[in-house]
Amino acid sequence: MPRAPRNVPRTPPACSNARAPRCHHAFLLLLRLLLRVVPPPPPPLLPAPRRNSLRQRHGETAVMAPPRWKSGDGHRRLLLLLCCCLLAFPCHAQQQVTRNNVTRRSDQVIHSFVGTYGINYGRIADNLPAPEVVVRLLKLARIRNVKIYDADPKVLAAFRGTGLNLVVAIPNEFLKDMAANPSKAMDWLNENVQPYYPSTRIVGITVGNEVLGGQDTGLAEALVGAVLNVHDALRMLRLDAKIELSTPHSEAVFANSYPPSSCVFRPDLMVYLRPLLDFFSKTGAPFYVNAYPFLAYMSDPSHIDINYALFKPNAGIVDPKTGLHYDNMFDAQLDAAYFALEAAGYAGMEVRVAETGWASAGDATEAGANMENAITYNSRLRKRLFLRKGTPYRPERAAKAYIFALFNENLKPGPTSERHYGLYKPDGSVSINIGLKGLVPSSAPPPSTLVPFMGVRAWGRIVQYSAALLPCTLIFLALAT
Template sequence: MAHKSAAAVEAAAHEENIIGVNYGMKGDNLPPPSAVVQLYKSKNIRRIRLFDPNPSALLALHGSGIEVVLGTLNEDLPLLASNASYASEWVAAHVTPHAPNVTFRYVSAGNEVVPGDLARHVLPAMRNLRAALRSAGVAHAPPRVTTAVSSAALRASFPPSAGAFAEEGVSLDYALFTAPGAVVRDGEYEYQNLFDAMVDVIHTALGRVGGGAVEVAESETGWPSAGNGDMTTVEKAMTYNNNVIKHVMSGKGTPRWPGKAVETYIFAMFNEDQKPAGTEQNFGLFQPDMTEVYHVNFSS
């Protein structure tokens, strides 16, 4: 039931404050971005992921000290891929005006279009965006360009070393980080939770296509607090999100990448009433009035 996607990014050094939260805006009753940014700061959330270049959100982030993952709209990918001038215009409109006051960590070319009809546009769009950022001379170091890849891109196979993982039949304890010991053994590697297995699946798959030096970040992970009976309760959502944050911030890493913390973004900041009914409306850590759905500790 955990909602996941993985983002492949260029390798980077170990850093602190590696937990962020996705800020979605598909609601008609959400607080203004200025209040949202203050909420991030008050909860010690030092990274934010925006799915599109919302002008009000970007302005609210000025001087906040919060690092930003800025996404492009999926529908913009074909033009970003085919037209370098459009990529330059996109950067000039959405990055350059804010760069002196906002730290852009990544620019993400679309969201979960791999696999899919738009997948062929991702790589050329990334190349054009990267060239545009370098040409614009954004801040002292241009943000890296990445994309978010759905776990659906992986073939359903087992174990993690096969380069993919099938979630069918996964035990609740394994998913919630509450298993008392190893649940999955893959040669010399032992897995006590699904999160580590999924990250290592991506690492393995990248290695098989020559991407072994590419770092993996978890761009979305979370658990809905309602929408699917007993599997989606406040208690389970609180358990999952607190455990994944504690695990990531421990710096333990994964069985295949020990000692290397995985940059992770929780999905999501708010319950959003304009998303499809059911679980999708209930991934939020906060209600639209900014009260907690449940408590999450970002200072583990």
């Protein structure tokens, strides 16, 4: 019988912004000190008397004002410029993060996601390459964040020593046993984590997948207990500060998601969501959601502009409550989750996308499922993520997402689209051509709709630092004049 959910104490939502703080106070103190050290500029020289001219005639040198750049005033201006430039760049000192009245240093915060782009490595197929080959493919594609749906020992062994971030999963069928018996959680960790960690870089564990919103209320009741028991086991192994614990949700947990500002959680699910969100706000874990503009478009193609779903130029929508403009559905879905969290009292919780993608083929009834749209969505999404941009409602927090999926999986049940999300074919060749390299030459169509991608990451950093440098330059000009 599933264990009743524990009463997790309600705590204020945590701020998970992990940006390095800017050391403004330190630089301002330095600036004041330097301005005291530099002597004031000398008074302007009076016209030299006539006798100086006579001395010049006899080979004597008159006293001349030093060049402006060598004067005290010039030194002061140079130091002002230096300090203003330093203000534009982040300080790399150890950061302190406060969560639930507990102050943590930055080296104690779990960093389970590098950059903004990851991939789901599903394996419901009988023709996939060996995990060792998959590791070579991931390195060739420069994908560092990988999420799987179980804890297969062959995969865990293949990832050993690779440096790739790996998120493993506890499948739904284990949750009821883990909720009822804490020893089951410890047994699972001893079998699937302890023998491989830390040489296999396991950075996260997902407990179940899309549990809430389904028909199995018993599974929903077991979710909270399973999460708490797994966390207790991680704490006993002293891994709770090293491995992130989470659970991905589908869009079914929302009562309404349009417009984004009206999004709230379903009232009937709050009995399960409240203790989960309380717990994750305490640990600093993000809220994971599976966001599929493809599924939203397919459900109502007559009323949804496909360009809006594909990141193509379009008029977009304006949220009537906030006035925010959305030119793509992906951002709108993320902000809908942010609004739902805020309405529930968790405004500081980060939202990450556990799954998103577009099928390259489908049944006749699956509108938009074709290769051209799959290339467009995946390539434009990749560019959008690598720019490290936030959403209209959370512009300061870069969006992060795991793409679904690495391979086409030929044994997945359901409509045809379920077997055609993969960026690669089972032989390692490219299926959806978005500019990634494959292990073998591909017959995939050329990426005619591919958005130019070279230098996107570099340009993103240039824009970021330019935005920080501009106000500092204005401060310098104001102080120097």
